[in-house]
Amino acid sequence: MITAYLYNIAIIFAFAIVIVAIGNRFKISGIVGFILTGILIGPYGLRFIQETEFIDVLSEIGIIFLLFTIGMQFSFRTLYDMRKIVLVGGSLQVLLTIVATMAISCLFGIAIPNALFFGFLVCHSSTAIALKIYQDRAEIESPQARVTLGVSIFQDIVTIPMLIALPILAGEATDIFRAFLQLGVTLVVLFAAVLAIAVYVIPRFMNRVTVTRSPEIFLMSILLICFVITYITASLGLSLAIGAFLAGLTLSGSDYFHQAFASIVPFRDIFTSFFFISIGMLLNVGFVIREPLLILAIAVGIIVMKAVIAGGSALAIGQSLRTSVLSGLALANIGEFAFVLSIPGVEYGLFTPDSEQIFLAVTLLTMSLTPFAMMSGPKTADFFCRLPFGGRFKAGCETETLPGAPPIKDHLIIVGYGLNGRILAKAARVGGVPHVVIEMNPETVRREREAGENIFFGDATNSTILTHANIEQARILVIVINDPVSTRAITRLARQMNPGLFILVRTRFLADVTQLKNMGADEVISEDLETSVEIFTRVLKKYMVPEAVIDRYVEEVRAGTYDMLRSPSTLTADFSDLQLNLPNLAMCTLLVEQGSAVCGRTLADLDIRRRYAVSVLAVKRQQQVIENPSGEMDLQPGDEVIVMGAPDRIESLEGLFRTAGEADDAGNAGAPHD
Numbered sequence: 001m002i003t004a005y006l007y008n009i010a011i012i013f014a015f016a017i018v019i020v021a022i023g024n025r026f027k028i029s030g031i032v033g034f035i036l037t038g039i040l041i042g043p044y045g046l047r048f049i050q051e052t053e054f055i056d057v058l059s060e061i062g063i064i065f066l067l068f069t070i071g072m073q074f075s076f077r078t079l080y081d082m083r084k085i086v087l088v089g090g091s092l093q094v095l096l097t098i099v100a101t102m103a104i105s106c107l108f109g110i111a112i113p114n115a116l117f118f119g120f121l122v123c124h125s126s127t128a129i130a131l132k133i134y135q136d137r138a139e140i141e142s143p144q145a146r147v148t149l150g151v152s153i154f155q156d157i158v159t160i161p162m163l164i165a166l167p168i169l170a171g172e173a174t175d176i177f178r179a180f181l182q183l184g185v186t187l188v189v190l191f192a193a194v195l196a197i198a199v200y201v202i203p204r205f206m207n208r209v210t211v212t213r214s215p216e217i218f219l220m221s222i223l224l225i226c227f228v229i230t231y232i233t234a235s236l237g238l239s240l241a242i243g244a245f246l247a248g249l250t251l252s253g254s255d256y257f258h259q260a261f262a263s264i265v266p267f268r269d270i271f272t273s274f275f276f277i278s279i280g281m282l283l284n285v286g287f288v289i290r291e292p293l294l295i296l297a298i299a300v301g302i303i304v305m306k307a308v309i310a311g312g313s314a315l316a317i318g319q320s321l322r323t324s325v326l327s328g329l330a331l332a333n334i335g336e337f338a339f340v341l342s343i344p345g346v347e348y349g350l351f352t353p354d355s356e357q358i359f360l361a362v363t364l365l366t367m368s369l370t371p372f373a374m375m376s377g378p379k380t381a382d383f384f385c386r387l388p389f390g391g392r393f394k395a396g397c398e399t400e401t402l403p404g405a406p407p408i409k410d411h412l413i414i415v416g417y418g419l420n421g422r423i424l425a426k427a428a429r430v431g432g433v434p435h436v437v438i439e440m441n442p443e444t445v446r447r448e449r450e451a452g453e454n455i456f457f458g459d460a461t462n463s464t465i466l467t468h469a470n471i472e473q474a475r476i477l478v479i480v481i482n483d484p485v486s487t488r489a490i491t492r493l494a495r496q497m498n499p500g501l502f503i504l505v506r507t508r509f510l511a512d513v514t515q516l517k518n519m520g521a522d523e524v525i526s527e528d529l530e531t532s533v534e535i536f537t538r539v540l541k542k543y544m545v546p547e548a549v550i551d552r553y554v555e556e557v558r559a560g561t562y563d564m565l566r567s568p569s570t571l572t573a574d575f576s577d578l579q580l581n582l583p584n585l586a587m588c589t590l591l592v593e594q595g596s597a598v599c600g601r602t603l604a605d606l607d608i609r610r611r612y613a614v615s616v617l618a619v620k621r622q623q624q625v626i627e628n629p630s631g632e633m634d635l636q637p638g639d640e641v642i643v644m645g646a647p648d649r650i651e652s653l654e655g656l657f658r659t660a661g662e663a664d665d666a667g668n669a670g671a672p673h674d
Contacts, residue, residue: 008055008384011048012277015041029129031336032368034273038280039364045285052281059278062271063340064244068226070156071248071262082150084317084443089147090154092313093331097123098229100305112167117350121342121359122302125310126335127152129370133330143440144326144377144482147314151331159337162243163239163344170348186236190246194229198250206256215263221266222260225250241340279339283360295358299365303373307332320440322459325381329373351466360573378461378485385462408434409473415460415490416481417444420506424478425453436469461489463497471498479505484512488519495520533557584649587617590657592639597656604631612653614645 019031019040020523041048049055099120105115130152134145164187202225207670209221221671226247233243251260288295311328315321342359345351351359412428412435421437437455439445445457458465460479471477477494479487487505494503505521507513513524533554592599598606608614617628619633620640626633635641641657643650 004051005054008049011041012037012274013049016273016277027371028368029126029133029371030273030274031126031129032364034369035280035283035364038277039285040280042281042282042283044281049281052278055274055278055281058271058274059238060275062268062273062275064226064230064240064271065264065268066272066275066336067241067244068248068341069261069264071245071250072252072257072264073248077513082153085147085150086154089313089317089319090151090158091308092316093151094123094155094158096309096313097306100309113171114350114355116364117166117169117341117345118355118359120165121338121345121363122334123330124155124159124335124338124341125152125306126333126367127156127337127372129333129335129367130330130374133371133374139352139483139485142481142486143319143323144330144483147319147323147327148330151313151327151674152335155335156337159340160245162341163241166348166350167342170350186238190233190236190238194246194250197229198252198254202250202254206254210256211642212347218256218259219263222251222263226264227242241400250605253358256419275339276336279360280364282356283364284357287354287357288361295361295365298358299362299369302334302362302368303332303366307373310442318443320457321384322381322461323440325384326374326377329377329380330370332373334363336369337626338363378489382461408436408470408518410463410475411435411470411473413438413466413469413471413474414475415477415479417441417448417455418480418482421478424480438465459486461486461493463493466490466494466497470577471478471501474498475503475560476502476504479503482508484508488516491516491521529557585644586650587642587644588650589620590641590643590650590654592635592637592641593658594637595659598635599637602632602634603629606635606656608653610642612645613649614643614653616641616643618642 016034016037019037020030023030023036039045041049043052098116101119101122102112102115105118106112110118125148130148134142134148139145144580206221209218212218226244229247229250230240230243233246234240237451251257254260307328309328310331311324314324314327319327338359342351342356346356412424412433414424414428414435414437417425417437417439421439425435425437427433433453437448437453438458438460439448439455440457440459445455448455456630458468460466460469471494475496479490481487484507487507491503491505502523503521504523504525505516506525506527507516508527510526510528513526513529516524531629536556537550540553603616608616616629617627618641619629619635620642621636622637643653645653
């Protein structure tokens with residue numbers, strides 16, 4: 001039996017590695033690759049694996065780990081910070097999608113419980129695919145990524161009550177009121193217990209675990225928390241998914257969250273791969289071949305419907321038209337949590353064999369099309385921005401004209417009001433530089449406008465917005481947003497509208513610098529480059545490399561020549577070499593005390609270098625620093641003398657700087673003989 005299991009696992013890994021690697025070449029999500037692996041090797045494909053019971057067990061563990069990590073990432077603080085997007089935008093998207101799916105399903109004669117179940121499935125979107133694409137494109141902090149994440153959080157949370165509602169939809173709970181009451185009481189008790197465990201038990205337990213300083217014990221303790229709470233929840237009649245979510249919730253606010261999450265992620269990734277592979281094994285390829293047009297039509301219809309609903313929900317909460325279009329396309333697929341619902345849905349009889357196959361095929365197709373839909377997002381958003389919409393549907397493409405605002409010229413335009421934008425705007429105000437800020441977050445615009453900032457809401461990739469900022473008369477444009485695609489579009493458009501404009505762009509990656517300069521940017525500041533410059537500058541200063549040498553390093557790195565770094569100058573062979581090769585060399589500061597042996601005497605008279613082999617580098621007198629002092633300089637009480645030499649020599653010299661008695665003792669004991 002064990003050999004059969006090992007054979008199955010070996011086959012799965014072998015095919016998954018090849019298929020996912022090929023998918024990566026074409027920028028296809030690994031989730032789609034795992035599903036394709038299941039289709040290929042499963043009972044409806046090449047039939048390498050026909051008995052799926054063992055794989056199903058591993059996939060159930062994958063669901064547990066998936067919900068466990070979701071629970072760990074969830075916190076009420078996160079919900080509060082994104083409350084409008086999560087609660088309003090998310091609830092609108094979920095509710096409208098369920099209603100639309102139910103209405104369409106009922107038109108085709110599907111019973112209301114089954115139609116509602118289909119709505120549960122369709123309203124979910126793939127968080128994993130969308131956020132992975134945003135990460136790959138360095139857009140994880142962009143407005144569209146924020147909307148996508150916020151709506152996805154609500155979708156993940158609402159999965160829990162949907163799982164609870166499945167037996168009611170299946171008719172297994174005949175007394176609906178009693179079932180809801182019983183479930184409500186159970187959940188209240190369970191959440192209270194979880195809260196008590198999180199506050200009183202977990203911290204004490206984990207404190208004892210961490211004292212051992214054993215990674216193995218720490219990992220086993222995390223797994224123990226996960227499985228115990230999941231088992232208790234399942235014993236109360238709730239699903240494994242709910243239990244795993246609650247188990248993660250107990251760790252979400254603890255001091256050990258980050259390490260616990262990092263420890264679990266490899267297990268989650270491995271076991272959730274079995275989950276998606278097992279889903280692929282359920283797909284009957286023969287059915288797909290028999291009904292390709294039906295599956296394609298349903299998939300396209302769902303993508304269009306969900307994109308419109310998700311984009312409309314984003315518009316309804318005040319997001320720009322561009323952000324709404326981009327986030328709508330990212331949320332237009334059916335996501336992995338639909339599979340979490342589909343498995344118990346099959347058990348409760350809410351699926352017919354044909355509807356299950358249609359769901360699997362349509363979900364796979366929508367997930368596969370997501371990267372292409374998101375790739376077309378900027379052009380689609382530009383198309384909608386050019387349409388003659390009126391009113392607030394033009395949000396982000398046009399903006400209101402501020403009444404009574406005087407025309408501005410020879411000014412600074414700041415695109416983006418994040419940390420860099422705020423600091424730059426404040427510096428402009430202090431320096432009396434006329435400026436205007438373009439920002440796409442409506443709440444930020446309202447708040448800052450009330451505070452007196454010259455800021456307006458709009459998408460700077462649109463020429464109307466730049467015209468409103470009077471870009472034709474501007475002197476400088478600074479782009480400090482986290483959307484690389486929009487940054488490039490703004491740079492190109494601004495250069496076309498004002499050829500004499502000075503354009504300064506901030507980008508995250510060094511690889512974008514050349515491309516942005518080719519598009520018209522005068523200067524591009526790379527966060528990667530500036531961080532590395534700051535690091536090596538501070539390091540070299542600690543090794544006392546001359547400022548001139550450091551400045552030349554910085555100039556050449558920023559210019560992209562790197563000549564000095566390829567062929568280090570011999571000028572660097574100075575103090576840094578002495579310190580690296582003579583570890584006993586030290587620098588310290590000696591204080592001239594009143595009545596000491598050196599007080600009132602000149603440096604030439606003391607002859608410190610010859611008698612003690614110690615060099616005097618500088619003397620600090622009050623606020624003045626006298627570098628390389630002459631021999632005629634006399635030392636006064638309170639002077640700080642900076643010296644360099646071997647530690648034992650400096651220690652011998654130090655006695656002369658103290659009171660007269662101590663100086664004599666130290667001098668007699670430690671001074672070298674002439």
